Amino acid sequence: MTKTIAELTDCMRQKMQRGGLNGSLKVDLGEDGVIFIDGSAVSNTDGQANCTITTTLEMFNELYAGRIDAVQAHYKHRLSIDGSQLLATQLTALMDDTEGPSKRVARFSRGADIPDIVKALRSTGAAVIENCITDELADRVAAELRPHFDESGTAYQADFEGYKTLRLGEILARSRSSSELVGEALLLSVIDEILLPHCINYRIGSCTGIEIFPGETAQALHRDDGIYPIHIQGVEWQVSAMWALTDFTKENGATHLLPGSHDGPPRATAAKSDYTVQAEMTKGSLLLYLGSLLHGGGANNSDQPRMGLVNTYAVGWLRQEENHYLAIPKEIADSYPLRIRQLMGYQTHGLLGWYPDADINM
Ligand SMILES: O=C(O)CCC(=O)C(=O)O
Ligand SMILES: [Fe+2]
Incomplete structure (x- = not known):
């Protein structure tokens, strides 16, 4: 089920309680608005960010649900990343709910x-x-x-x-x-x-x-x-x-x-x-x-x-x-x-x- 921007903002707020990002990141969803994350604070207020992800509400839902990863979406021209790629990576990692089975290689x-x-x-x-x-x-x-x-x-x-x-x-x-x-x-x-x-x-x-x-x-x-x-x-x-x-x-x-x-x-x-x-x-x-x-x-x-x-x-x-x-x-x-x-x-x-x-x- 597709989440609205308000629902996604709420979910992001919860996920950011785990520690947040090492900087500011904006998810620009065009006409649907923005989700702005600064450290662990999440709002819908637009502003300058260290990293801007531009995509659609539909694609961000796909990312959020883990059905596609950011790099694949980027290759498919469904998402662009401007600024720090590391922050974009941090965001995808924090969005995930699951624990890794092992951290040992x-x-x-x-x-x-x-x-x-x-x-x-x-x-x-x-x-x-x-x-x-x-x-x-x-x-x-x-x-x-x-x-x-x-x-x-x-x-x-x-x-x-x-x-x-x-x-x-x-x-x-x-x-x-x-x-x-x-x-x-x-x-x-x-x-x-x-x-x-x-x-x-x-x-x-x-x-x-x-x-x-x-x-x-x-x-x-x-x-x-x-x-x-x-x-x-x-x-x-x-x-x-x-x-x-x-x-x-x-x-x-x-x-x-x-x-x-x-x-x-x-x-x-x-x-x-x-x-x-x-x-x-x-x-x-x-x-x-x-x-x-x-x-x-x-x-x-x-x-x-x-x-x-x-x-x-x-x-x-x-x-x-x-x-x-x-x-x-x-x-x-x-x-x-x-x-x-x-x-x-x-x-x-x-x-x-x-x-x-x-x-x-x-
Ligand atoms: O250089 C590395 O350690 C990995 C490089 C890599 O994964 C790649 O370019 O696909
Ligand atoms: Fe690789």
Whole structure:
């Protein structure tokens, strides 16, 4: 049932008793009026705010009920955020009624049993595998990416991606050693368990180098599978694998996670006032999180950059996020082992992606 602005104002007033926001935020509902929140005070009086969310009464009702999250609404052009994204994130977290089932992100060593890692991933939505690769390999990938970060890392700077963060796509064309991370055996064994119940095979969605520099602010919390317009409860479409190419610390921007915010419905945030945990990990460690888990890059308050390589793996019947056929020149793609080519997308899924080449049709 759609709530009126008066009802929503009342509900917000109650929710803000939990602690309120660290600033002022205005929800501009056009002809229906405004909801103005300053700390924990809620009114309908218009004014200047640190963050303005412009949307409709109908869409704000959807957000309030947890049927859509702010980032998805933003992508669908049903909502715009002007000013502090962190306040918008705080608002969505405070609007949720549910307690997170656990604030712990399980940590494993390389020798851990796959079923234990899978169980942790399913239960909280995330898991860390410490020292999954050697420092030597992490350094080698970082060194191969370095000139590309320096040359074209600013190409994707925007509100969501950050303005003090360098980003790179086309990774397999730029760093040969990164294929060792993309095809890492322990990682793929975990992905098998999560994705193969829903597909014949899976492939890389995107493969992105992310270097967060000092002074960067926290990224808006989001779900990586928000790029797809629907979500089916119980069907996980994507798993993200974040490789630490430098140490990830609280100070330098270790990824924020909301344990328990995966799956649904409702697709609401599952946390209250102090609502995220950061995936601190040493260089060479791996953070796995489900495509449906709320997360975001951290603020870098240190004096050193934080570098990661994040690969998503998606069920084989979905369109890949990055177009690997165009991003990776064919001769480079052909030079990789079969498994890496398959993960790039050179493999059919039943009849999907059919092409007259017997090697890749299966
Ligand atoms: O850099 C990070 O820790 C996370 C980045 C992220 O989640 C994204 O860009 O989708
Ligand atoms: Fe993400």
